Every structure is written in C-alpha cells, then in structure tokens.
Amino acid sequence: QKEVEQDPGPLSVPEGAIVSLNCTYSNSAFQYFMWYRQYSRKGPELLMYTYSSGNKEDGRFTAQVDKSSKYISLFIRDSQPSDSATYLCALKLNNDMRFGAGTRLTVKP
Amino acid sequence: DTGVSQDPRHKITKRGQNVTFRCDPISEHNRLYWYRQTLGQGPEFLTYFQNEAQLEKSRLLSDRFSAERPKGSFSTLEIQRTEQGDSAMYLCASSFLQGNTEAFFGQGTRLTVV
Numbered sequence: 001q002k003e004v005e006q007d008p009g010p011l012s013v014p015e016g017a018i019v020s021l022n023c024t025y026s027n028s029a030f031q032y033f034m035w036y037r038q039y040s041r042k043g044p045e046l047l048m049y050t051y052s053s054g055n056k057e058d059g060r061f062t063a064q065v066d067k068s069s070k071y072i073s074l075f076i077r078d079s080q081p082s083d084s085a086t087y088l089c090a091l092k093l094n095n096d097m098r099f100g101a102g103t104r105l106t107v108k109p
Numbered sequence: 110d111t112g113v114s115q116d117p118r119h120k121i122t123k124r125g126q127n128v129t130f131r132c133d134p135i136s137e138h139n140r141l142y143w144y145r146q147t148l149g150q151g152p153e154f155l156t157y158f159q160n161e162a163q164l165e166k167s168r169l170l171s172d173r174f175s176a177e178r179p180k181g182s183f184s185t186l187e188i189q190r191t192e193q194g195d196s197a198m199y200l201c202a203s204s205f206l207q208g209n210t211e212a213f214f215g216q217g218t219r220l221t222v223v
Contacts (some may be wrong), residue, residue, distance in 0.1 A: 004151075006151070008149065008162075023151070030117040032211075034211060034212075041198075041219065042216055043113075043115075043200055043214040043215050043217045044152065044214045045214070046211055046212075046213060046214075049211040069156070075158070088151050088152070090151075092212075095140070095157050095164065095165060096154070097142070097154065097202075097212060098154070099151030099152050099153075100151050101149065101150055101151045102149075102150070102151050
C-alpha cells in the first residue's frame with residue numbers, strides 16, 4: 001500500500017461545476033496537509049495548507065481534513081478552464097513531505 | 110524576492126555525461142529540498158538541507174548523485190554518469206526552519222538523457 005493514495009484521473013468537468021479531489025493516507029503521524037496545483041511542465045504551486053481536521057476556505061477553494069479517517073479533500077467551486085491542471089496532495093511531518101501521484105483535471109468551457 | 114529559482118530549466122545530455130543543476134531558494138528560508146518527478150507521478154523526495162547541513166538522503170539518491178549547499182544559500186545537485194532512467198523533472202523547494210511551515214517549489218529542471 002502506498003503511503004499516500006490519490007486517484008490519478010483524468011477528471012473532466014464542465015465549467016462552473018464543483019470539483020472534488022481526494023487523497024487517503026496510511027500514516028497517522030502526518031500532521032500537515034497541503035494541496036499543490038501543477039500546470040504542465042511547471043513546478044507545483046501551493047494552493048492550500050492546513051494542519052487541523054475540519055475545513056479551510058480560500059476563495060473558490062476549500063480544503064477538508066478528516067484525520068480520524070486519514071482522508072483529505074480539495075473542493076473547487078465554480079470551476080474555470082484556468083483550473084485545468086494536475087492537483088497534488090502533500091502530507092508533511094517535520095522534514096518529511098510525501099506526495100500523492102496527482103489528479104489531472106480538465107475544466108471544459 | 111521572486112520565489113525559488115532553478116537553473117537551467119531544461120537540459121539534454123548524452124548518457125554517461127555529468128550534469129549539475131542549481132537552486133536558489135527564497136531568501137531567509139533555511140530548509141531546502143530536492144525532489145524528482147517523473148511523468149504521471151508525484152514528486153519523490155531525494156534530499157534535504159537545513160542551512161548548509163545535508164540532514165537526510167533518500168535511498169533513491171544513488172552514489173552517482175551528490176548535492177551541496179556550501180554556504181546555506183543556493184544548492185547544487187550533480188548527477189554523474191547519467192543514465193536514461195535519470196530523465197525526469199528535478200524540483201527544488203524551500204521553507205522556513207521554524208515550525209512546520211509550507212514549502213514553495215521552483216519551476217524545476219527538466220532533464221532528458223539521450
């Protein structure tokens with residue numbers, strides 16, 4: 001079992017849809033949770049960062065963490081074609097940061 | 110400060126040659142990480158520096174790979190006797206030392222070994 005599981009997709013949605021991206025993890029020691037967006041042939045760009053269970057909202061993005069289930073989610077409201085990218089979840093404990101494989105999202109106009 | 114900077118952005122090399130990549134982290138960031146990313150995969154950890162000290166190395170980092178951060182600022186990653194399997198995106202990230210803070214990535218160096 002991989003330490004961080006993420007469905008690679010691809011996921012295709014129409015513009016304006018609500019997108020749900022998810023990761024599960026096996027090591028309950030991870031305390032910090034991040035979502036990165038990566039456009040093709042670019043470096044990952046930090047979107048959201050949270051360390052507690054519950055929801056954190058930033059504009060159209062909501063990060064959700066359920067530590068008891070070892071499950072994290074990223075919701076994108078009113079999705080736009082510019083949101084088309086690969087979304088990576090990342091889990092961190094001190095110096096150790098592990099990534100999911102990334103979910104490729106396409107938002108069609 | 111414009112973020113983490115990596116150079117070159119692209120490198121094509123022949124098998125068996127040595128290559129060196131450079132990373133300039135965000136100023137005042139004490140922590141610096143190197144990751145490798147292949148197509149369709151998330152970044153995989155290679156090594157980590159706290160200031161000039163290399164504190165952790167992944168088993169992925171074979172003896173052909175060496176990384177330095179001589180003055181605790183920029184870092185270099187060298188790959189000797191490159192192999193086709195080394196073709197990947199090499200990513201650098203940096204963060205503050207205090208607390209568990211988020212890491213910011215550079216644009217990466219895409220290596221192609223032919």
